[in-house]
Amino acid sequence: MNVLWIMADQLRWDYLSCYGASHIATPNIDRLASKAVRFDRAYVQSPICGPSRMSSYTGRYVRSHGATWNGFPLRVGEPTLGDHLREIDVKCSLVGKTHMRPDKEGMKRLGIDPAGPIGALVSECGFEAFVRDDGTNSTFDANRNGEDYDNYLREHGMDGENPWEEWANTAIGPDGKPKTGWLLETAPLAARVPKEHSETAWLTTRGIEYIESQGDQPWLCHLSYIKPHWPYLAPAPYNDMYTAQDLPPVNRREGEHQHPIMETWANTRICKSFARDTVRDTVAPVYMGLIKELDDQMGRLFDYLEKTGRMDDTMIVFCSDHGDNMGDHFLGEKDLFYDCSARVPMIIYDPRREADATRGTSTDKLMESIDLVPTFIDFFGGTQKPHLLEGRSVEPLLHGKDTPWRQHCISEYDYATRDARREIGVDQRDARMVMVFDGRWKYVHVETMRPMLFDLETDPNELHDLGDDPEQQSHVERLKEVHFDWSRQHHSRITRSAEIVEEMTDDREPDGIVIAFWNRQEMDEQGLQMPTHIKD
Structure with missing residues (x-):
C-alpha cells in the first residue's frame, strides 16, 4: 500500500467545481472526489506557505514546531512524517516544493554534516528528495533548488543563464520584446515555455517517473506543485482561456474593515493593488488558467494510475497549503483567516474496501492539515503518537465510523515581518493572531488589540466583524476560553x-x-x- 500526497500551492477551495464553483470546471479533480471523501471544512494551521507546510509535515501546530514564517528553519530534531514512516519501513519521498529552510546553525552545533545521510534528511524536512523545486528565482534565492528544472529546459532548447526566469516566467509582448511575469500587467500574455514543458507538466512527469521507479517497499510520495502560486503567468492556451467576465463577483463591501489591524493591512501596497478592479480582472483569469492547467495534469496523472492498477493500492490526497485572497476583502496575496485564504480543498481517496461506503461523499466535520500525518501512519499500520502529534487520524471518517470529533479548528499567524506590523506600531514579539473556528463562529485573537468575530451562518462571506458588538460578547468569551484552553495544553513534552x-x-x-x-x-x-x- 502506498500514498500519493498531492499539494497545490495557493489554490482556493472555491475555485474547484467539486466544491461548487460554477465559474470554472475542474473535471479531473472532480473525478478524484467522486471516488473519495471531500472535506468541506478543512483549514491550514497558518495561511502562509512555510509555517503551513511545516505543520503539514510534522503533524504539529505552528506554536509547537516554531517555524512561524517563510524562511524560518524547522529546528533540528523536530520529528517529521519521514521520521515516523521510516520507523515502519515506509519510504517517504519528495517531488516538488516544500518551502523548507534547513537549520544550518543547529546542524553545525550538533556536528551534523548537511551533506551526510542524516543532514540530507534534516535539510529536506524528513523527505528523500527525488526532485526538489521551490519555484522561485534562482538568481536571488540560493534555496530555490531548481537546478533540475533549469537543466530540463536547457535539454529542450530553452537555454539561458536562468531558464526558469527567461522561459517559464517571461512572455513576449506585442512589440516582440520580453516581458517579465513578475509584473501583473504581463499576466494575460503566454509564457514562453510550451505547455508540455511547464513546471506543472514537468512535475507531473517526474511524479510518474518516481512511481515507476519504485520496488516492493511501500512508499509515500509528496507530489507538491508550485502553481497556481504567483508569478501569475501561464503557457498557452491557459493564459487567455478565461476573461474577466468569467470571474465570480468580488467578495467585499465598502467600510467592512473597522478593526485597526485590518484598516492598516488593507492600506499596504499588495492589498491596494489587488483592490483595483483592473488588477483583479487581469490576474484572476490567469489564476483560473493555472488551475485549469493543473486539473488537466491531474487527468494525465490519474489516467496513469488507473492504467497501471495503482488506484487499487494507493491512497491519494489532494489539498493545498493555503488559498489566495485575489482582491476579496480588499486584500491581495494570502495571509489572514478569511476562508479564501485559510480554508483549503481536502480530498482523500482510500483504496481499501472499508472506504467503499463513503466514496463520493462529503463531510462538514472540521479537519486540520495536521490530521494528515496521523492518517498516513494509520494507513501504513503504524502506532499513533498522541504525545507528539497534535492532529487526529481521519481514517474513522473515511470508513464511515461514527466517532467523537473535534469541535474547533486552530490556525496561527505570525505577522512580525509584514509591513502592517510597523505601520500600526506593534512590537514583533506581539505580532500574533490565532483563529478559533467552531463550524459557525470564527474568532480571531489579535495580541494587544480587540478580537475579531464572524458568524459564518448569517454572514458566510465574512463581511461583518462582530468582535466589538456587545450582543455577541458571549461568543467572544466562549471562544476566548477555547483559545486559552488550547494554549495551556502540553505541546513540548514530546520525548515521553x-x-x-x-x-x-x-x-x-x-x-x-x-x-x-x-x-x-x-x-x-x-x-x-x-x-x-x-x-x-
Whole structure:
C-alpha cells in the first residue's frame, strides 16, 4: 500500500467545481472526489506557505514546531512524517516544493554534516528528495533548488543563464520584446515555455517517473506543485482561456474593515493593488488558467494510475497549503483567516474496501492539515503518537465510523515581518493572531488589540466583524476560553509517551532511591524493598 500526497500551492477551495464553483470546471479533480471523501471544512494551521507546510509535515501546530514564517528553519530534531514512516519501513519521498529552510546553525552545533545521510534528511524536512523545486528565482534565492528544472529546459532548447526566469516566467509582448511575469500587467500574455514543458507538466512527469521507479517497499510520495502560486503567468492556451467576465463577483463591501489591524493591512501596497478592479480582472483569469492547467495534469496523472492498477493500492490526497485572497476583502496575496485564504480543498481517496461506503461523499466535520500525518501512519499500520502529534487520524471518517470529533479548528499567524506590523506600531514579539473556528463562529485573537468575530451562518462571506458588538460578547468569551484552553495544553513534552508517564508514576522513584520513609516497616507496608546492599 502506498500514498500519493498531492499539494497545490495557493489554490482556493472555491475555485474547484467539486466544491461548487460554477465559474470554472475542474473535471479531473472532480473525478478524484467522486471516488473519495471531500472535506468541506478543512483549514491550514497558518495561511502562509512555510509555517503551513511545516505543520503539514510534522503533524504539529505552528506554536509547537516554531517555524512561524517563510524562511524560518524547522529546528533540528523536530520529528517529521519521514521520521515516523521510516520507523515502519515506509519510504517517504519528495517531488516538488516544500518551502523548507534547513537549520544550518543547529546542524553545525550538533556536528551534523548537511551533506551526510542524516543532514540530507534534516535539510529536506524528513523527505528523500527525488526532485526538489521551490519555484522561485534562482538568481536571488540560493534555496530555490531548481537546478533540475533549469537543466530540463536547457535539454529542450530553452537555454539561458536562468531558464526558469527567461522561459517559464517571461512572455513576449506585442512589440516582440520580453516581458517579465513578475509584473501583473504581463499576466494575460503566454509564457514562453510550451505547455508540455511547464513546471506543472514537468512535475507531473517526474511524479510518474518516481512511481515507476519504485520496488516492493511501500512508499509515500509528496507530489507538491508550485502553481497556481504567483508569478501569475501561464503557457498557452491557459493564459487567455478565461476573461474577466468569467470571474465570480468580488467578495467585499465598502467600510467592512473597522478593526485597526485590518484598516492598516488593507492600506499596504499588495492589498491596494489587488483592490483595483483592473488588477483583479487581469490576474484572476490567469489564476483560473493555472488551475485549469493543473486539473488537466491531474487527468494525465490519474489516467496513469488507473492504467497501471495503482488506484487499487494507493491512497491519494489532494489539498493545498493555503488559498489566495485575489482582491476579496480588499486584500491581495494570502495571509489572514478569511476562508479564501485559510480554508483549503481536502480530498482523500482510500483504496481499501472499508472506504467503499463513503466514496463520493462529503463531510462538514472540521479537519486540520495536521490530521494528515496521523492518517498516513494509520494507513501504513503504524502506532499513533498522541504525545507528539497534535492532529487526529481521519481514517474513522473515511470508513464511515461514527466517532467523537473535534469541535474547533486552530490556525496561527505570525505577522512580525509584514509591513502592517510597523505601520500600526506593534512590537514583533506581539505580532500574533490565532483563529478559533467552531463550524459557525470564527474568532480571531489579535495580541494587544480587540478580537475579531464572524458568524459564518448569517454572514458566510465574512463581511461583518462582530468582535466589538456587545450582543455577541458571549461568543467572544466562549471562544476566548477555547483559545486559552488550547494554549495551556502540553505541546513540548514530546520525548515521553503517555504510557511511559504512567509507568513512571507506578514505579515511583528510580531503583535504589528511598525518599521520606521513616523506617523499614513503612516500606514493607507499601510493598517496597530496601536495596540489598544497604544495611540498617
